[in-house]
Amino acid sequence: MLKFLIEKEFKLILRNPILPRLIFIMPVVLLVILPNAANYEVRNINLVVVDNDHSSYSARLVAKSASSGYFRLVASEASYEQALERQVERGRADVALEIPQGFERDLVRQGSARVLISANTVNATKGALGSSYLASVTADVTREINLERGAEAFASQTPTIDVATRNRYNQDMDYRAFMVPALMMMLMTLLCGMMPAVSIVGEKETGTIEQINVTPVTKFKFILAKLIPFWTIGYIVLTVALFLSLLLYGLWPESSLLTLYAGATVFIVVISGMGLLVSNSSSNMQQAMFVTIFFLVIFMLMSGFFTPVTSMPEWAQWVTVFNPQRYFAEIMRMVYIKGSSIADLWRDFLALGLFAVVLNGLAIISYRKRV
Amino acid sequence: MHRTSQFAAFVRKEIYHIFRDRRTVMIMLVMPIVQIILFGFAISNEVRNVRLVVLDPSRDATTTQIVESFRANSYFTLMGSINTPDQIEPLFRRGEVDLALVFGPNFHDDLTREHRAQVQLIADGADPNMASMITYYASNIIQGALMPSAQQPSVTPSPMIIVPEIKLLYNPQMKSAYNFVPGIMGFILTLICAMMTAVSIVREKERGTMEVLLVSPMRPIFMIVAKMAPYMLVSAANLVTIILLSVYLLGVPVTGHLWLMGVTSLLFISASLALGLLISTLVRTQVVAMILSGMALMMPVAMLSGMMFPVESMPLILQWLSAIIPARWYIASIRKVMIEGLGIEYVLTEIAITTGMVAALIGISLSKFKNRLA
Amino acid sequence: MNDTVIEVEGLTKRFGSFTAVDGIGFSVARGEIFGFLGANGAGKTTAMKMLCGISRPTAGRAVVAGFDVGRHSEQIKRHIGYMSQKFSLYGELKVWENIRLYAGIYGMKSDEIAAKTERVLASLGFENERNSLVGSLPLGWKQKLAFAVSIFHNPQIVFLDEPTSGVDPSARRRFWEQIYAAADSGITVFVTTHYMDEAEYCDRVSIMVDGRIEALDTPAGLKERFGAEDIYGVFHQLARKAQRGEG
Numbered sequence: 001m002l003k004f005l006i007e008k009e010f011k012l013i014l015r016n017p018i019l020p021r022l023i024f025i026m027p028v029v030l031l032v033i034l035p036n037a038a039n040y041e042v043r044n045i046n047l048v049v050v051d052n053d054h055s056s057y058s059a060r061l062v063a064k065s066a067s068s069g070y071f072r073l074v075a076s077e078a079s080y081e082q083a084l085e086r087q088v089e090r091g092r093a094d095v096a097l098e099i100p101q102g103f104e105r106d107l108v109r110q111g112s113a114r115v116l117i118s119a120n121t122v123n124a125t126k127g128a129l130g131s132s133y134l135a136s137v138t139a140d141v142t143r144e145i146n147l148e149r150g151a152e153a154f155a156s157q158t159p160t161i162d163v164a165t166r167n168r169y170n171q172d173m174d175y176r177a178f179m180v181p182a183l184m185m186m187l188m189t190l191l192c193g194m195m196p197a198v199s200i201v202g203e204k205e206t207g208t209i210e211q212i213n214v215t216p217v218t219k220f221k222f223i224l225a226k227l228i229p230f231w232t233i234g235y236i237v238l239t240v241a242l243f244l245s246l247l248l249y250g251l252w253p254e255s256s257l258l259t260l261y262a263g264a265t266v267f268i269v270v271i272s273g274m275g276l277l278v279s280n281s282s283s284n285m286q287q288a289m290f291v292t293i294f295f296l297v298i299f300m301l302m303s304g305f306f307t308p309v310t311s312m313p314e315w316a317q318w319v320t321v322f323n324p325q326r327y328f329a330e331i332m333r334m335v336y337i338k339g340s341s342i343a344d345l346w347r348d349f350l351a352l353g354l355f356a357v358v359l360n361g362l363a364i365i366s367y368r369k370r371v
Numbered sequence: 372m373h374r375t376s377q378f379a380a381f382v383r384k385e386i387y388h389i390f391r392d393r394r395t396v397m398i399m400l401v402m403p404i405v406q407i408i409l410f411g412f413a414i415s416n417e418v419r420n421v422r423l424v425v426l427d428p429s430r431d432a433t434t435t436q437i438v439e440s441f442r443a444n445s446y447f448t449l450m451g452s453i454n455t456p457d458q459i460e461p462l463f464r465r466g467e468v469d470l471a472l473v474f475g476p477n478f479h480d481d482l483t484r485e486h487r488a489q490v491q492l493i494a495d496g497a498d499p500n501m502a503s504m505i506t507y508y509a510s511n512i513i514q515g516a517l518m519p520s521a522q523q524p525s526v527t528p529s530p531m532i533i534v535p536e537i538k539l540l541y542n543p544q545m546k547s548a549y550n551f552v553p554g555i556m557g558f559i560l561t562l563i564c565a566m567m568t569a570v571s572i573v574r575e576k577e578r579g580t581m582e583v584l585l586v587s588p589m590r591p592i593f594m595i596v597a598k599m600a601p602y603m604l605v606s607a608a609n610l611v612t613i614i615l616l617s618v619y620l621l622g623v624p625v626t627g628h629l630w631l632m633g634v635t636s637l638l639f640i641s642a643s644l645a646l647g648l649l650i651s652t653l654v655r656t657q658v659v660a661m662i663l664s665g666m667a668l669m670m671p672v673a674m675l676s677g678m679m680f681p682v683e684s685m686p687l688i689l690q691w692l693s694a695i696i697p698a699r700w701y702i703a704s705i706r707k708v709m710i711e712g713l714g715i716e717y718v719l720t721e722i723a724i725t726t727g728m729v730a731a732l733i734g735i736s737l738s739k740f741k742n743r744l745a
Numbered sequence: 746m747n748d749t750v751i752e753v754e755g756l757t758k759r760f761g762s763f764t765a766v767d768g769i770g771f772s773v774a775r776g777e778i779f780g781f782l783g784a785n786g787a788g789k790t791t792a793m794k795m796l797c798g799i800s801r802p803t804a805g806r807a808v809v810a811g812f813d814v815g816r817h818s819e820q821i822k823r824h825i826g827y828m829s830q831k832f833s834l835y836g837e838l839k840v841w842e843n844i845r846l847y848a849g850i851y852g853m854k855s856d857e858i859a860a861k862t863e864r865v866l867a868s869l870g871f872e873n874e875r876n877s878l879v880g881s882l883p884l885g886w887k888q889k890l891a892f893a894v895s896i897f898h899n900p901q902i903v904f905l906d907e908p909t910s911g912v913d914p915s916a917r918r919r920f921w922e923q924i925y926a927a928a929d930s931g932i933t934v935f936v937t938t939h940y941m942d943e944a945e946y947c948d949r950v951s952i953m954v955d956g957r958i959e960a961l962d963t964p965a966g967l968k969e970r971f972g973a974e975d976i977y978g979v980f981h982q983l984a985r986k987a988q989r990g991e992g
C-alpha cells in the first residue's frame with residue numbers, strides 16, 4: 001500500500017510546474033547571494049586618516065596603522081567632518097583616525113598627546129575591533145618612540161607578557177566558511193518545511209484528501225508516504241549545496257560525509273514534521289503559508305545563523321533551546337569547520353532526535369481522518 | 372450611488388471573509404511585534420558568556436592572579452582547568468569551550484627574572500569575528516591583571532604616552548534600529564500586500580469563483596480593489612504598531628513628518644499590491660503564487676533591503692540588484708524621514724522611483740488581467 | 746449469509762447545539778440501489794460520512810458491511826467504495842495512475858491491477874485516454890472514471906455523494922447505466938442526489954428533512970402514499986415542512 005502512495009507523491013512533485021526547478025534554483029540563488037550580502041568579515045577594516053599635524057610622529061603613526069595588517073588605508077581627508085561625510089557615512093571607511101594639530105609638539109613637551117579614533121558601529125563588530133586594533137597600534141608606536149628616546153631602562157624593567165593569540169580552525173578568518181554551512185540548514189528548512197504545506201493543504205483544497213480518508217490508508221502510512229519524498233528532496237538539496245559551495249567557495253566538510261548526512265536525516269524529519277503539523281491545522285494555503293513564515297522568521301533569527309546564540313540575553317538563549325534549527329546549524333558548522341564526529345555532537349543529535357519524535361508524533365495525532 | 376453602495380458591500384464581504392480566519396489575522400498583527408522584540412532585544416553581536424579553560428603548569432602567584440581576573444570578569448565563564456594541551460582539541464570539537472588560556476611552564480620565574488613571560492590564547496576560530504573579539508578582550512584582561520604591579524617607581528626619562536580617545540559613532544543600539552525598524556516595515560508590507568493578495572486572488576481563480584465574480588455587474592477593477600481593501604487595513608494597523616513600538620519600546624523617535632511617512636507608505640503599499648496583482652495574473656495555482664512571491668519578493672527583501680545586513684557593506688553588484696526591489700526604496704525613504712528627520716526634498720528620488728514602479732506594475736498587470744478575461 | 750449490509754438505528758450527529766442528523770434508522774439489503782434524498786442542508790452528507798467511517802456518530806448505532814461505525818471504522822473502509830460530489834481523483838495523475846493508486850491502496854497486486862485496468866478502460870471506452878492527465882478530461886468522463894475507480898476493488902457497498910451534479914442529462918443517463926451494472930454484479934449502491942428524476946431509478950428511496958427521515962419506500966410506493974405524480978411531488982410536499990433554509 002505504502003509503495004503506491006509514495007509513487008503518487010513522487011509523480012505529483014515531479015509534475016508540479018515549479019517544485020523540481022526550485023530544488024536547483026534555490027540553492028544557487030541563496031548560495032551565491034547570501035554569503036556575499038551577509039559578509040561580516042573583519043579582515044580589511046577600512047581606515048580613513050585625518051592628519052592635521054603633518055609631523056614625523058604623526059606620519060609614523062599613519063604608516064604603522066597602514067602596515068599593521070589590520071587596516072586598509074582607503075583615504076586621507078583634510079578635515080574630520082570631511083572624513084565622516086565622504087568616507088564613514090557612505091560606508092567606505094569603518095574607522096577614522098584623527099591626529100590633531102600640535103600632536104608632536106604636545107608629545108615632546110608635555111609627554112602626552114591625544115589622537116581621536118572614531119568607529120562606525122553600524123557594523124558593530126568591525127567598529128569595535130577596528131577601534132581596539134587602532135588603540136593597540138598607538139600603544140606600539142608609543143613603545144617604539146620611548147625605546148628610541150633612551151627609555152630602554154624603563155622598557156626593560158617593565159614586565160611584559162607576550163600574548164600569542166592563535167585561532168584553531170578557520171585560520172584564514174573566512175566568514176563565509178562560517179556562514180555557508182548554516183546556510184545549508186536554511187535551504188533545507190525552506191524546502192523541506194514548505195513542502196508539506198504545499199502537498200497536504202493542496203490535497204485538502206482539491207478534496208482528494210477526503211477520498212483518501214475513506215480508504216483504509218492509516219494515518220501513519222499517509223504521513224510516512226508524505227515524508228519520504230521530502231527526505232529525498234532534502235538529500236538532493238543538501239548534495240547540490242555541498243558541491244556548489246565547493247565550487248563557489250572551495251569549502252568541504254572536515255569530518256566524514258556520514259556525520260553530515262546523519263544529521264541531515266534527523267533534521268529533515270524534524271523540519272518536515274513541523275511542516276506537517278502546520279498543514280494539519282491549516283485549512284487553506286494562505287493560512288499554512290502565513291503560519292510557516294511567522295515561525296520561520298523567529299526560528300531563523302534565534303538559530304545563531306546571523307548572530308551567535310551566546311551573545312543573546314539569558315531569556316533569548318532559553319528560547320533557542322526549543323529551536324531545532326539551532327542544533328542543526330551547530331552540527332553543520334562543526335562538521336564543516338572542526339571535523340566533529342557524531343560522538344562529539346551527541347547533545348545536538350539527541351535534541352534533534354527528541355524534536356523528530358515529538359513533532360512527528362504530534363503530526364500523526366493531529367492528522368484527523370474523522371471528525 | 373448604486374455603484375458605491377455595491378462596492379461598499381463587496382469590501383465588507385472581503386473584510387468579513389478575512390477576519391473570520393482569526394488565526395491568520397492574529398499572526399498578521401503579532402508578527403511585527405515579535406520581530407521588533409527579537410531584533411531590538413535578542414539579536415546582538417556582543418561578546419558574552421565566553422567559555423574558558425585554563426592550562427596552567429606553573430600555578431604561581433601571577434598566573435593565579437590572571438585566572439582570577441578572568442573569573443571576576445562577567446564576559447568570561449571559567450569552565451575548568453586542563454593538564455595537557457591535547458585536551459583542548461576535543462573540547463573545541465564538542466563545542467564546549469570557546470577559548471583556551473595556556474601559560475608557559477615557568478611563567479612566574481620568567482616574568483620576575485627576565486621581565487618577559489609567555490601566554491597563549493587559543494580561540495575557536497569557527498566564527499572568525501567572535502574569535503577576534505574574544506582574543507582581543509582576553510589579551511586586555513591579561514595585560515590589565517598586571518597593571519598594579521607594573522606601577523613601579525618611575526624611571527627617568529619619563530616615557531611619553533599617546534592617549535587614544537575612542538568615540539563610537541552612532542549609538543549602536545540606535546543605529547541597528549535605524550536599519551531594522553524600516554526593514555521590518557518593508558518586510559511586513561511586502562508580505563501582507565504582495566504575497567497575501569497574490570495568493571488570495573489565485574485561490575479564487577483556482578476554485579473557479581473568480582469567474583462567477585467577474586460575470587457580476589461589478590467592474591473587474593472594483594472587484595480587485597475590494598479584494599485588496601482588507602489587506603490595506605491590516606497594513607495600516609501594522610504600520611501604527613511598528614511606529615508605536617519603535618518610539619515607546621525601542622526609544623527610536625519619529626523625527627520627521629508623519630504625513631510624509633504616510634505618503635511614502637501608501638505609495639509602497641500600492642506598489643506591493645500591484646506586484647501581488649501582477650503575480651496573480653501570471654500564475655494559475657496557489658502553490659506557484661506562493662513560491663514565486665517567496666522567491667522573488669520575501670527573500671530579496673529579507674536579504675538585500677538592509678533589514679539584516681547593512682546595504683553599504685555589500686558588494687556593489689548586490690547593491691545594484693537591490694535597486695529593482697521596491698522595498699529597498701521604501702526602506703531608504705523611511706530611514707530618511709522617520710529616523711533622520713529629513714524633509715520631502717531628500718526623498719524625491721525614492722518617491723519618483725516608487726511612483727514609476729507603481730505605474731509600470733499597474734499598467735502591466737491590468738493589461739494582463741484584461742487579456743486573461745478576453 | 747446475511748443479506749442486510751447496512752443497518753442503522755437512531756443515528757445522530759450534533760455539532761454543538763445543532764443537530765445535523767437526528768436519530769435516523771433504516772436498513773439496506775445486498776445488491777440494492779438505495780436513494781438518499783433531501784434538500785441541501787438536510788443532513789444527507791453528514792449521515793453518509795458517518796456510514797463511511799469518517800465522521801463519528803454522537804449517538805445511535807450503525808453497522809456497515811458487518812462492522813460498527815463507532816468502533817471499527819477502519820475495517821469498514823476496506824469494504825466500501827466512495828465517490829464524492831467534489832471530484833476527487835488526482836488531476837495531475839494519468840488515468841491509469843489514478844486507478845493504480847486507489848487499487849493499490851485497497852491492497853491489490855500490481856499485475857492484478859494492470860490486467861483489470863485494461864478490462865475496465867475497455868468497458869468505459871477509455872482505451873485512448875489511458876495516458877491522459879485526469880485533470881484534462883471533460884467532467885462527464887471524470888465522473889465515469891471516478892465511479893469505476895470507486896468500485897475497482899470490488900467493494901460490498903459503494904457510497905455515491907451526489908455523483909451526477911453538474912452533468913448534462915444524457916451523461917447522467919449513461920452514468921446510471923454504470924450504476925445498474927455495478928448493482929447487478931452484487932455491489933450495494935448507496936446514492937445521495939438532488940435530481941428527483943434519478944430517484945426513480947432507485948430500488949428504494951428515503952427522503953430526509955431537517956435531519957430526519959420523513960419517508961422511505963419504493964418510488965412507486967411513495968408516489969401512491971402522497972398521491973403525487975412523481976417523486977418531485979412527494980419531495981415538494983415534505984420539503985414545505987422544512988424549518989432549515991437552503992445551504
